Amino acid sequence: MSDTARPELPDHLSIDPRSPHHVAAVFEHDIGIRFNGKERFDVAEYCISEGWVKVQSSKTVDRRGQPVLIQLKGPVEVFYR
Structure with a gap:
């Protein structure tokens, strides 16, 4: 996959499709979330x-x-894997 095909990561994102902060295009790619310096998989x-x-x-x-x-x-970092 190329980086140009990935949408920009939003400042506020939710996994709930009913939320106004849900962006389905982002979930087509594997993203990671680092919270307080540790990667979290339950966000x-x-x-x-x-x-x-x-x-x-x-x-x-x-x-x-x-x-x-x-x-x-705490500090939040979001990235594509």
């Missing part, structure tokens, strides 16, 4: 400029069956 949403990620809180779900997310603050 559901991130914001680089505000410095936070949201991850699922164990197996807990809300009344609609959606996973409960907790927000963690």
Whole structure:
């Protein structure tokens, strides 16, 4: 794959297709997220400029069956693999 075919990584991205921050074109490529210097594989949403990620809180779900997310603050780096 060439770098020209990859869309620019947004400042705010969510894996939830119902979110206004979901960009399907980005998920066609393998992306990585480094949070506090360590690569994370469980991130559901991130914001680089505000410095936070949201991850699922164990197996807990809300009344609609959606996973409960907790927000963690720290430096966020996003990259294509």
